[in-house]
Amino acid sequence: MHFKDLFIPTLREIPREADNPAYGLLLRAGYIRKLSSGIFLFLPLGLKSIKKIENIVREEMNSIGAQEMLFSALSPKSIWEESERWESFGNDMFRLKDRKGSDFALSPTHEEIVTFLARNEIKSFRELPQIWYQIQTKFRDEPRPRGGLLRCREFSMKDSYSLDMTWEGLDISYEKHKKAYERIFKRCGLKFHFVQASSGLMGGKESGEFMVLSEYGEDKLVMCPKCGYKANKEVAKSLPFNESYKGEEKKEKIYTPGIKSVSEVSEFLKVPPEGILKSILILAGEKPYLAIVRGDYEIHIGKLSSVLGQTVRIAEPEEVENTLGVSAGFVGPLNSKVPIIIDEYAYKIEGGVAGAGEEDYHIKGVTPSKDFEIFKIEDIREAKEGDYCYNCKEKLEFKNAIEIGHIFKLGTRYSEKMGAYFTDKNGEKKPIIMGSYGIGIGRILLSAAELYRDENGMALPITISPFELHIVDFNLDKDTSIRIEKELKAKEIEYLIDDRDESPGVKFKDADLIGIPVRITLGKNIQKGIADIYLRKEKEKIEVTLKDIVNKVKEIIEEKKKNLNDI
RNA sequence: CGGGGAGUAGCGCAGUCCGGUUAGCGCGCCUGGUUCGGGACCAGGAGGUCAGGGGUUCAAAUCCCCUCUCCCCGACCA
Numbered sequence: 001m002h003f004k005d006l007f008i009p010t011l012r013e014i015p016r017e018a019d020n021p022a023y024g025l026l027l028r029a030g031y032i033r034k035l036s037s038g039i040f041l042f043l044p045l046g047l048k049s050i051k052k053i054e055n056i057v058r059e060e061m062n063s064i065g066a067q068e069m070l071f072s073a074l075s076p077k078s079i080w081e082e083s084e085r086w087e088s089f090g091n092d093m094f095r096l097k098d099r100k101g102s103d104f105a106l107s108p109t110h111e112e113i114v115t116f117l118a119r120n121e122i123k124s125f126r127e128l129p130q131i132w133y134q135i136q137t138k139f140r141d142e143p144r145p146r147g148g149l150l151r152c153r154e155f156s157m158k159d160s161y162s163l164d165m166t167w168e169g170l171d172i173s174y175e176k177h178k179k180a181y182e183r184i185f186k187r188c189g190l191k192f193h194f195v196q197a198s199s200g201l202m203g204g205k206e207s208g209e210f211m212v213l214s215e216y217g218e219d220k221l222v223m224c225p226k227c228g229y230k231a232n233k234e235v236a237k238s239l240p241f242n243e244s245y246k247g248e249e250k251k252e253k254i255y256t257p258g259i260k261s262v263s264e265v266s267e268f269l270k271v272p273p274e275g276i277l278k279s280i281l282i283l284a285g286e287k288p289y290l291a292i293v294r295g296d297y298e299i300h301i302g303k304l305s306s307v308l309g310q311t312v313r314i315a316e317p318e319e320v321e322n323t324l325g326v327s328a329g330f331v332g333p334l335n336s337k338v339p340i341i342i343d344e345y346a347y348k349i350e351g352g353v354a355g356a357g358e359e360d361y362h363i364k365g366v367t368p369s370k371d372f373e374i375f376k377i378e379d380i381r382e383a384k385e386g387d388y389c390y391n392c393k394e395k396l397e398f399k400n401a402i403e404i405g406h407i408f409k410l411g412t413r414y415s416e417k418m419g420a421y422f423t424d425k426n427g428e429k430k431p432i433i434m435g436s437y438g439i440g441i442g443r444i445l446l447s448a449a450e451l452y453r454d455e456n457g458m459a460l461p462i463t464i465s466p467f468e469l470h471i472v473d474f475n476l477d478k479d480t481s482i483r484i485e486k487e488l489k490a491k492e493i494e495y496l497i498d499d500r501d502e503s504p505g506v507k508f509k510d511a512d513l514i515g516i517p518v519r520i521t522l523g524k525n526i527q528k529g530i531a532d533i534y535l536r537k538e539k540e541k542i543e544v545t546l547k548d549i550v551n552k553v554k555e556i557i558e559e560k561k562k563n564l565n566d567i
Numbered sequence: 568c569g570g571g572g573a574g575u576a577g578c579g580c581a582g583u584c585c586g587g588u589u590a591g592c593g594c595g596c597c598u599g600g601u602u603c604g605g606g607a608c609c610a611g612g613a614g615g616u617c618a619g620g621g622g623u624u625c626a627a628a629u630c631c632c633c634u635c636u637c638c639c640c641g642a643c644c645a
Binding site for chain 1: 568573577578579594595605607636637638639640642643644645
């Protein structure tokens with residue numbers, strides 16, 4: 001391919017909208033353009049990369065027996081009502097009406113659609129298991145799109161769904177996906193981590209995420225450098241960095257007018273935050289609970305949701321007053337009217353401070369293990385910087401990361417709600433056991449750009465680079481160029497030849513920016529029968545005779561591909 | 568949804584506070600010439616509803632009101 005024949009609008013400067021370097025590079029290198037917040041156009045180079053990524057995904061999905069399909073982007077309200085997600089997706093779902101006024105969604109994910117297909121078509125255990133996948137555009141009306149391809153409102157995703165008849169079967173499907181994902185990301189040249197994750201809105205039993213470390217990532221990873229424990233902060237278990245609080249156990253009610261927050265109480269009563277029982281009213285559906293954590297921690301809605309088996313939210317101030325008859329800030333666990341879920345470390349407090357459950361009063365000397373009735377003792381606090389590893393007590397590391405893949409064991413949530421049942425060997429009707437597995441295609445590109453960028457541009461892994469070879473041609477000897485091009489074609493090397501009438505500097509700068517991993521320069525050395533090979537990432541220059549150059553390049557390319565593809 | 572910032576040529580920006588020639592600069596673009604191993608040089612040139620709408624004024628990029636778009640931060644932790 002000739003540079004002139006491709007639309008590659010490179011930019012000299014970083015567009016102002018680029019909020020992270022990798023995104024800035026993709027814009028500058030002419031891979032993508034933004035149409036609107038969180039909505040992108042893929043230009044020739046970007047599309048070529050995306051297609052290569054998709055093909056790797058396809059190959060690996062097919063290798064585990066997954067079958068490619070294509071579902072619809074539009075979906076009717078009715079199936080979302082069946083799963084009760086028309087509500088729970090809330091504003092994140094793009095909705096529209098057809099001419100008759102019926103409601104539709106631009107699908108943010110496809111569990112409902114798969115379940116619809118499965119319940120209509122899968123009748124017998126003989127038809128199971130199945131793994132179905134597609135590469136499709138998803139739509140999510142993100143409250144705040146950002147980072148270019150990081151968080152989009154319209155984005156391409158590979159999503160697959162496993163249908164099994166047993167829980168053991170689900171475990172196998174999950175493991176298959178995990179292995180396939182590892183191969184996919186390795187072949188795409190990414191350095192990644194597999195971590196425990198939360199299943200959030202999807203619902204389900206177990207889930208794991210594939211993460212690429214990056215300071216621009218939106219997810220927080222918790223990692224133990226010693227034992228290798230890795231988890232998303234949303235589910236991370238940890239040990240508090242300080243000892244459990246022991247205070248005076250004599251109870252004393254203290255007048256604390258207007259003193260509400262932990263920091264205010266801490267200062268006013270001269271008690272450290274870890275000696276304060278922070279009581280927060282949460283609602284699981286209609287049902288209220290009091291969640292208690294140590295004052296130096298935050299409660300974690302996700303963990304609470306999994307403890308209670310349903311989505312919970314923190315009550316509004318008015319709801320607090322209506323339910324407990326006291327304003328937020330003085331809520332306390334003594335004589336609580338609602339069941340108490342206490343964090344395992346708040347439970348260890350002896351003689352701590354809590355709200356008195358009475359306006360403008362706090363109470364000292366509270367010991368959870370003696371003073372009030374407890375519904376559950378659980379880990380419901382958010383891990384924080386400074387905490388120690390639950391397993392080995394090493395200090396945990398907190399790092400930002402980009403989520404590139406997520407695998408879930410869904411279980412029977414969708415099949416039961418939507419009626420996807422099969423008949424087993426014994427003639428019994430059973431819900432299909434499902435799994436759901438996603439990969440963000442665009443995020444792979446962005447992550448690669450992030451991982452392999454330098455001050456001049458990027459150096460994409462050869463497997464996902466739009467081309468394998470970039471030729472900077474100074475047009476000094478047409479015959480040689482033509483001959484080399486012929487040879488490249490014969491050897492099936494994907495090349496981009498820059499024979500534009502531009503100054504050398506411009507061509508080199510563009511080549512560095514675009515990031516094709518192998519380059520040859522056809523310049524002055526041609527007269528001596530020599531051309532230069534330059535390895536973009538390694539920044540190595542090799543001089544080779546014109547006679548051997550194509551063979552040498554082929555060798556390098558094959559070597560690079562082998563390193564990534566051999567698993 | 569709340570708060571902050573921004574919108575001026577394809578891109579990056581100045582000008583706006585304090586209204587007043589023909590709205591500038593760098594890069595890019597076009598023409599001609601010279602160059603040609605790291606974003607070349609010379610000469611000439613094109614390109615603007617100053618986000619949109621309304622208002623104030625003799626006069627608005629500049630002041631006021633409304634709308635749209637984009638970016639950043641936050642979103643109930645008592």
